Amino acid sequence: MDANVKEANKVRIETVIKSLEKRNITGHYCETAEDAVKTIESLIAEGSQVSWGGSATLNEIGIKEVLKAGNYDVNDPMDPSVGRDESTMRRKKALTCDAFLASLNAITMDGESVNVDGTGNRIAAIAFGPDKVILVAGVNKIVKTAEDALVRARTVASPINAQRFGLKTPCSVTGACSNCDSPDCICNIIVTTRHSKPAGRIKVLLVGEFLGF
Numbered sequence: 579m580d581a582n583v584k585e586a587n588k589v590r591i592e593t594v595i596k597s598l599e600k601r602n603i604t605g606h607y608c609e610t611a612e613d614a615v616k617t618i619e620s621l622i623a624e625g626s627q628v629s630w631g632g633s634a635t636l637n638e639i640g641i642k643e644v645l646k647a648g649n650y651d652v653n654d655p656m657d658p659s660v661g662r663d664e665s666t667m668r669r670k671k672a673l674t675c676d677a678f679l680a681s682l683n684a685i686t687m688d689g690e691s692v693n694v695d696g697t698g699n700r701i702a703a704i705a706f707g708p709d710k711v712i713l714v715a716g717v718n719k720i721v722k723t724a725e726d727a728l729v730r731a732r733t734v735a736s737p738i739n740a741q742r743f744g745l746k747t748p749c750s751v752t753g754a755c756s757n758c759d760s761p762d763c764i765c766n767i768i769v770t771t772r773h774s775k776p777a778g779r780i781k782v783l784l785v786g787e788f789l790g791f
Contacts, residue, residue: 597689629672631700716789
């Protein structure tokens with residue numbers, strides 16, 4: 579990445595982190611995906627029960643494999659080797675874990691984040707349950723306003739996820755949100771996170787790279 583672009587991204591991220599502080603959310607700047615993995619490891623005590631929601635970003639940075647190889651009690655709801663019933667049970671169990679990992683669909687310069695879910699397990703864990711929530715997002719997830727965040731979540735992230743999961747929605751065909759009521763609709767639950775209560779429960783790691791979608 580060009581040095582000027584990298585510096586500009588850092589400035590944007592630092593602005594967001596200052597905004598997060600006002601919202602009782604702890605922000606971290608990570609220059610690279612590797613830095614993000616190291617930061618996550620520093621935030622989770624050994625022996626902790628760890629879980630996560632579905633996230634292309636977490637897959638890209640490789641944190642799942644690192645935690646599975648470490649001294650952690652890992653609960654993986656996304657394990658492709660388990661059936662639907664076991665996966666559902668693990669998603670419910672994730673709500674009581676010590677540390678929950680996920681990504682963001684969008685975050686504003688003012689520190690608000692927007693997430694859209696199909697089943698709601700990821701959003702539920704972010705909102706309440708796990709003692710610590712660690713959210714990882716590439717610089718590509720940063721937008722100017724809350725309206726921009728919702729647009730990004732609905733028109734960028736959701737169509738790609740619908741295609742990724744092979745869902746039969748209009749957006750998976752056209753690539754554009756049509757505000758559908760399809761049985762396969764992936765935009766079932768939409769939540770804006772404005773503050774963290776208790777303070778510091780939510781940690782946001784912003785990475786100076788493009789990650790996820």
